[in-house]
Amino acid sequence: MGESKQQVKLLQWFAVALFFQFIYLNVFKYANLLQDILVYGAYLKSLSFYKEKTPISKYMACAMILALMNTFFSSHLLFYWSTVLIQGIKLLIIMEFGKILLSIEQKHDIQGSITRVMKKYIAIAFAVIISWTLLMNVTNDWQMGLLFLGALFLLAVNIRLFLHVLALRKHVKNKSFVVTYLQK
Amino acid sequence: MNDLKKQMDQIDIPESLHQRSLQGIEQATKEQHKPLHWVPKVLTVAVALATGGFVAFMVGEQHVDNDRASALMSQLDHLSSPMYWILAILCVCIILYISRKKLKVGADQKKTIGVALVLILLIGNSTIFLQHQFIKPIVVPTVIEVTDSLQNALEVRYITNKDDHRYVKYLQAEDVLYDQTEQANLVNGFYYPLDTSQDLRYQNIRLAFFQLDLNTMKKVMASKTIYLVLNDGVKLPAPIHFTRETFIDENQIMNHSYSQSQHDSKQIISFTLQQDAVFDAFYVPATLEDKILLKEWRLNDQRYTASDFPFSVTKGQRLELTIQLKEAPLDINTSIGFSGPDGYLTIRVYSQAYFTSNLVKKVRENNG
Numbered sequence: 001m002g003e004s005k006q007q008v009k010l011l012q013w014f015a016v017a018l019f020f021q022f023i024y025l026n027v028f029k030y031a032n033l034l035q036d037i038l039v040y041g042a043y044l045k046s047l048s049f050y051k052e053k054t055p056i057s058k059y060m061a062c063a064m065i066l067a068l069m070n071t072f073f074s075s076h077l078l079f080y081w082s083t084v085l086i087q088g089i090k091l092l093i094i095m096e097f098g099k100i101l102l103s104i105e106q107k108h109d110i111q112g113s114i115t116r117v118m119k120k121y122i123a124i125a126f127a128v129i130i131s132w133t134l135l136m137n138v139t140n141d142w143q144m145g146l147l148f149l150g151a152l153f154l155l156a157v158n159i160r161l162f163l164h165v166l167a168l169r170k171h172v173k174n175k176s177f178v179v180t181y182l183q184k
Numbered sequence: 185m186n187d188l189k190k191q192m193d194q195i196d197i198p199e200s201l202h203q204r205s206l207q208g209i210e211q212a213t214k215e216q217h218k219p220l221h222w223v224p225k226v227l228t229v230a231v232a233l234a235t236g237g238f239v240a241f242m243v244g245e246q247h248v249d250n251d252r253a254s255a256l257m258s259q260l261d262h263l264s265s266p267m268y269w270i271l272a273i274l275c276v277c278i279i280l281y282i283s284r285k286k287l288k289v290g291a292d293q294k295k296t297i298g299v300a301l302v303l304i305l306l307i308g309n310s311t312i313f314l315q316h317q318f319i320k321p322i323v324v325p326t327v328i329e330v331t332d333s334l335q336n337a338l339e340v341r342y343i344t345n346k347d348d349h350r351y352v353k354y355l356q357a358e359d360v361l362y363d364q365t366e367q368a369n370l371v372n373g374f375y376y377p378l379d380t381s382q383d384l385r386y387q388n389i390r391l392a393f394f395q396l397d398l399n400t401m402k403k404v405m406a407s408k409t410i411y412l413v414l415n416d417g418v419k420l421p422a423p424i425h426f427t428r429e430t431f432i433d434e435n436q437i438m439n440h441s442y443s444q445s446q447h448d449s450k451q452i453i454s455f456t457l458q459q460d461a462v463f464d465a466f467y468v469p470a471t472l473e474d475k476i477l478l479k480e481w482r483l484n485d486q487r488y489t490a491s492d493f494p495f496s497v498t499k500g501q502r503l504e505l506t507i508q509l510k511e512a513p514l515d516i517n518t519s520i521g522f523s524g525p526d527g528y529l530t531i532r533v534y535s536q537a538y539f540t541s542n543l544v545k546k547v548r549e550n551n552g
Contacts, residue, residue, distance in 0.1 A: 077347075084306055137312050139385050
């Protein structure tokens with residue numbers, strides 16, 4: 001039952017990555033880079049248990065380049081663009097992981113709710129990204145408000161996905177345990 | 185069962201018929217793919233057009249700028265324009281990536297629409313953002329009355345783009361540079377300089393502070409053009425208008441006075457006189473006559489207007505003057521009051537224009 005074990009590991013590291021994403025640190029200089037390294041490291045670790053091809057590592061490279069550009073060139077316009085684009089790329093990564101989660105659920109015949117969770121995640125994250133495209137043309141108070149609200153919404157959907165992934169991991173783990181027990 | 189199979193094999197299907205059925209299948213698959221393809225294509229074209237407009241806008245702005253300020257060409261802000269180009273090129277790259285990857289696959293329509301929507305919004309918003317940026321900082325027009333005291337404090341405000349990290353270092357007049365007294369620049373996460381006096385949507389209004397003795401002041405006043413020089417050497421023409429009316433101080437009527445500003449740019453000034461006096465006119469420096477208007481004055485709880493000149497005031501009486509400052513991009517530091525045969529009754533009025541987006545537009549137009 002190596003496959004189940006690998007799936008458990010994959011889910012575990014994905015959960016770790018989501019956990020590191022809970023706090024939106026883009027407001028502080030350099031702190032966001034540390035966060036990115038932690039999150040992408042966990043993603044990579046998680047992906048090492050997945051055999052099929054995904055474009056996730058390409059997305060991560062794009063996001064990392066944008067984050068570095070934002071750190072080294074300080075221009076307001078670049079900040080707004082990278083904020084939106086990085087968040088968009090992060091959403092794409094989560095969507096790819098959603099596909100992986102779906103395949104795991106299907107393999108274990110779980111009447112899972114991952115499609116529902118992902119639908120909500122995508123809708124809310126997309127709304128946040130859209131609202132952040134307006135950041136450059138609003139007053140300071142609105143900027144802070146939009147950033148804060150967006151970060152709050154992202155936190156909420158991340159927590160929801162995190163809980164779902166934990167539940168899925170538990171399920172897969174229990175099932176694999178039962179199977180190994182029966183085999184003995 | 186076997187019989188049926190034999191029978192089926194025996195049936196001779198004409199070659200032409202077989203080909204036609206193959207064609208039909210091909211056409212059917214084509215038609216099935218068609219609706220999947222046109223939406224991303226249209227969106228890509230829209231994004232490409234928007235990007236083209238964005239680039240054209242950038243080029244256009246540069247040309248306008250070059251024509252308008254040919255004399256100041258060497259001082260143009262070259263720093264930020266490459267950034268716009270990098271962004272535009274990045275945009276084109278993203279579009280190429282989408283059109284190559286996504287259109288061929290054609291399956292992820294929703295994702296393509298989402299990406300296109302975000303890109304269009306980003307480009308549109310950036311265009312608005314860039315339209316509101318200044319080519320270089322602008323100095324707020326200022327009227328200052330110079331006093332005869334040893335040190336004259338000069339406070340000049342200038343408007344910079346929010347991400348412009350340069351600050352005013354010198355005042356230049358007659359090829360002499362005068363240092364700014366103190367300069368505090370704070371970079372703290374978001375760049376927000378300490379000398380900001382007003383925080384607008386796209387710009388900061390910042391303070392430059394100079395202290396000049398009377399001799400230097402006279403030199404500055406005598407020079408034709410005054411510049412504020414930024415720390416990177418860019419000169420900003422400073423529309424500072426100096427006045428020096430020594431006769432006001434010499435003929436000042438003894439009084440106690442204080443002023444208080446009110447909303448909608450009204451100011452109320454109170455004088456308590458220490459001698460009898462007659463006044464026959466409202467006094468403002470000549471350059472400000474159409475910017476500061478006499479609204480009314482109050483004496484013994486009675487209201488008077490400009491038609492009531494001349495009037496007399498006795499010792500110890502309180503005189504309340506109300507003036508109206510017209511909305512203009514103008515900072516004022518000058519004496520205002522009454523004049524008459526006995527002398528002048530004035531007080532120094534400080535007024536800094538409160539900048540709305542409308543007023544910023546006005547400053548920009550005046551500067552162009």
